[in-house]
């Protein structure tokens with residue numbers, strides 16, 4: 456996609472050998488601990504783990520099969536790799552990705568995608584993906600941030616005759632036979648034979664309440680957590696100009712005020728990194744109901760797909776609420792939605 460958009464020269468990467476990729480720390484039992492980053496460290500006993508990590512691999516060989524159906528990521532990993540891996544590796548990792556508690560997040564929701572990716576490994580990879588693998592990228596971004604991708608796509612679409620309406624709130628969607636009628640706050644209406652909805656499930660649910668209460672109810676059950684991102688720039692002289700980003704999330708932040716959140720972020724930086732000075736800049740953004748995660752998630756999404764297919768409804772749902780939250784997932788699922796539409 457980057458190559459199609461002519462953005463390959465704007466991709467920035469950090470290799471897995473860079474100190475920032477090798478020195479990953481977790482805060483546990485009141486202290487920061489460096490995570491194992493080499494093969495030899497897997498054979499050493501490192502705090503906060505009770506045993507060297509290779510024990511976890513051995514345990515997996517003898518692990519009993521879990522319950523049929525869905526379970527939480529924590530229960531899955533604890534059963535297969537032991538409580539240490541669940542507590543000190545997977546819990547912080549999942550908090551970083553999903554801003555939530557791995558005891559409440561569905562194993563199918565996050566790990567099923569990994570499995571699918573693994574199955575597809577044999578396909579030939581695009582040049583940029585091969586470069587990423589060859590150079591051992593740990594993380595990547597674009598010059599100017601990911602917004603560069605959005606700007607480039609908007610240019611591409613507008614230059615090819617697509618009309619984009621900004622700041623337009625949709626107030627209802629009626630599914631009438633083979634047509635979808637979209638009503639907007641401005642009073643404008645659009646009728647279409649096929650609609651791809653990329654708005655969050657929680658926002659789509661009320662729009663479909665009248666015309667399809669059953670789908671609306673399932674959409675309503677796709678629960679999301681609120682994520683809080685706080686940019687906190689400590690004084691230059693203290694931290695060599697390093698910018699700190701503190702991301703908090705989960706059900707416990709659902710009703711916390713911005714001022715309380717700013718204090719929580721400052722407290723976290725003081726407790727974990729010893730930064731006590733007032734930051735030069737501090738901005739808190741509350742992203743309400745932004746990440747879906749509950750156990751049983753995939754079942755709900757499959758039911759929605761089944762109803763749409765069985766009743767030939769003129770709608771396809773896509774976006775972070777359904778089959779993966781990462782930007783990569785959203786792009787991939789957007790492409791799949793367009794392909795599904797063309798195959799109808």
Ligand SMILES: Cc1cc2nc3c(=O)[nH]c(=O)nc-3n(C[C@H](O)[C@H](O)[C@H](O)COP(=O)(O)OP(=O)(O)OC[C@H]3O[C@@H](n4cnc5c(N)ncnc54)[C@H](O)[C@@H]3O)c2cc1C
Pocket residue numbers: 623624625626653654655658659682683684702742745773774775776780781782783785
């Ligand atoms: C703090 C944070 C950090 C993240 N970091 C990363 C990361 O590093 N890497 C990564 O891959 N992913 C990351 N993610 C996840 C990823 O960014 C999101 O999951 C993804 O961008 C969601 O895209 P989306 O288009 O599905 O939803 P959104 O971006 O939420 O878009 C939905 C749009 O629908 C609009 N909408 C809602 N209701 C209506 C209505 N009634 N009428 C019209 N429009 C409506 C909204 O205004 C919004 O513009 C992060 C997420 C968060 C919250």
